[in-house]
Amino acid sequence: MARSRPPFHRLTSAERRLWEAYPTGAWVDLREGHEVDPSSGGPWGSKGMWGRSRVVRAEVISALVLDRGVGGSARVPGVRLAGARIIGDLNLSDATIEAKVHLLDCHIAGTVSLNDARTRGVRLRRCDILRFRASRATIDGLLDLDGSTVHAGVRLDNAHVTGQLRLSGTRVGTPGEAPYREPGADPSEAASWNGPEGSEEPRTWESVALWAGGLAVDGSAFLRDMRATGGLRLIGARFSSGLYLQGAVVTADGTPAVHADHMQAAAAELGAGFTAHGTVRLRGARIDGVLSFHGSVLRARGRVLHLSHMQADELILLPESIEGEVNLGYSRFGVLFDRPDSYPGDVRLNGLTYESLRGPATLADRLSWLRRDPGGYLPQPYEQLAAYYRRIGHEPDARRVLLARQRARRRTLRVPGRLWGRLLDGLVGYGYRPWLAGLWAALLLATGTAIFTQWPPHQIGLDESRHFNAFVYTLDLLVPVSVFEQRGAWEPAGWTQWLANGLIAAGWILATALIAGASRLLRPSNAP
Template identity: 60%
Template sequence: MRLKPPFPRMNSAERRIWDAYPSGSWVDLRSGDDQADDPANGPGWGPERTVRAEVVAALLRGARPPEPGRSAGLRLAGAHVTGVLDLADATLTGKLHMVNCYLPGGVSMTDTIAVGVRLRGCEIARIRAAGCTVNAMLDFDGSTVHGGIRLDNAQVKGQVRFAGLRVSAEETAEASDNAVRDVRRRMSEEELRERGHRHGQWALWAGGMTVEGGAFMRDMRVNGGLRIIGAKFRGGIYLQRSVITATGPYAIQADFMEAGAAELSRGFQATGTIRMRNSRVNGVLSFDGATLRAPGRVLHLSHAQMDELILRPDSIEGEVNLAYSRIGVLLDAPADYPGAVYLNGLVYEALRGSAWSVNDRLVWVDKDSYGYRPQPYEQLAAWFRRIGHEQDARRVLLAKQRRRRRTLRPAGRIWGRLLDLVVGYGYRPWLAGLWVAVLLAAGTGVFAAVPPTQIDPEEIRVFQPFVYTLDLLAPVSVFEQRGAWDPTGWTRWLAWTLIASGWILATALIAGTARVLRPGPSS
């Protein structure tokens, strides 16, 4: 028995979808001309392709039961859907699948429970689906959404597919037809201001969203930002070749995000800050081949955790913040950081990348615009020691002391420079031996040419210039030569210099050795 439609004066297109819904059959209203069927030309479509949104909503809300043995669903191509497609708070009885449709009134799915939602290649004013639950796929492949997408706290049990999606923030939406402009006109100025303040800079507002499958967002074009704070992408999020142009400070704000992987790589471009503070990536976070630019901080990845960070962009402009993060493998190149880089508190298990020198890494750890921080040096030295490069670890710790010296008062800087000159802060103890050898040779030569006079002529002694010089250098007289011979003339200044040098060398060697042997991360 055929049910009588509850809508008067249904047109032919509406009668077709009314009859097709119980069996889930396709209703294709397209003409076959690609240019004419482009939903961007939807305002020019005639009544034979026009469907009221209330008819579509009634079907999805259960106006018609499914045929026995069939799965009900709305499968519609090439339609002009007039009015707002309001499915808010509904439990949809069948799948929603639209292709190349024109929806100038937008879609409302707030708190909706749906089997699957696919709006592919459509032209849509806006999508509001906060708190919705989709038990299969959420698919906006190839669509254009002018006024932003709301998916905060949405639950998607399958995949999210946004490949080729064009989406603009509400404040930059181009209302290309009268229907979209009418929607804006009906909104009060206060509501517009509130929306602009809260949502205006975001093209995709999806904080708290959970996606059990992968979120495939390749080749998107976004005019605005992605706000995905606290979102969970268990199968990973993939943004290769996508281009994001921020209308506010952030291209992506993803604090506290969790993901199985995050690919912002292979042609990905972002103008604006990418902020992933406190995020966790249980696989690879990759910026390989990306183009990143922002007027200030381009990457904010502090307090984050990730198994591997690949930071090898084609181009990067701005500061990078990796402070207090924990990274398993960091694959980068020190030269890829053109501005300041914040590394204080960063812990990593391994460094990988193209060939770089220890000096390159020392420049890297010294790029913190807040000034000297000891931890980045200690972390780098610990990694060199872990891979068996003890000499490189000592070079890093020596550089740490030299950098620290610039922060001291004048007296501390003088003493530090002396320690550096004499024993390399204890990391180059062979310098002390070199100084002793130079002073010993100089003293031996001078005192051999101008021997001192014997203090007690009655005591039988044979003067040895080498032993005498060595006794002067020792802080405490060992060979009893210092008290037996008295230098003459200008050689007294040499003797006093040797005595003072001996004390300085001994003190510096003890201080440097104590610094090196002191327990702690710098040892």
């Protein structure tokens, strides 16, 4: 097949070299041994390094990859270009591209657009780019922006990457930042980078560095050591082989640092130096493996972690530093691995379920954990913790948790309920400490026995001879129903009559408390 002729009257030397190399996919390296920072490629850059000999127009690259008549070689055609200053917008939207595009150490002062395109792997490594767009694109292979700087945001909403997504070491700004313009461009055109009035881009986009709602990545997504000035929007995204953000720093202003509601991933690593200045929100997400915040730094005003209504096989919440509220409400975790200082502020736990707890936390730490819920007393967190202790065979700890639940509930009652609750607590520990009733009974029995031995009552019926036993008499007073027939046979005199009546009342109170406590103890844990 004959090679197409260039559709341009004049090509720069760099463009001509690229045109000749394209059919074989050979590299065109314009760096000439210089280690050039692509961010210096604008008009303020050194002319010696970024002169006309290194200029390639974006429309030339577009013409190459979109011209299917270019061929004639057994090798796969492609654009492989290093060290070029690319001017203009590289617009490949709506195209089907068979050739690979690999740019290295290039300065791209315009927008790279792959919206609605279908293409093979795209690699823009260590490049300096105004903006990258690939909304609804299908990329068969690798999408690689490792080490690049994208000044006005990356947009991948509803895109599909069949290979890996790589943004490791990438620096990403937001469309709200000052745009990068070609020399001589009309300053009034700057507004177009932020979405003109009436455009399809919502103004929220201005504060988002990576907009990737609905993104599907069949391989792994590596965002390690990324620096994002703006949020990462990953709502509904799917990462079949995991999302990895170790060492990334995300600084968001007025928007969540990570907004990943309903995200699905095989694993999500947000630890090992991951830093978020803003809320990390994964409401309704599903992680089939581990969600890790081990060694992360998390700071936000108000809520720092919003992990409600989500599922994960294991949540590792061991941050190096954390500031703000944590919300784990209505989530399900197989394993929750944390420590007491994982929750420096409020923590919402209502509806949270877990199979196992790990970490250096004592029972006192766990009870303090439950008391930090800003919603006040809620029974479910206590019942869940007690069920966990019972499941692992720690019945005494489970009883202590349920006793703490009753004490927390008591603070929500009116005065009569609080008084009755204090009485139940003091006498039998709401039924979870029944041995207290035995102590009270023993104390009253000993007191009554000692006093009635010193001041015995008078016999009522003098026609028969009876022997008085102070211990049996006191025991008969304490039992709600007379068993030993001592009450009717002896009558205390003077102040001891008040003691006898007090022992009878105490016996009824103890019996009532034991019955009430037993009913609480035997009631199913899910009862109101």
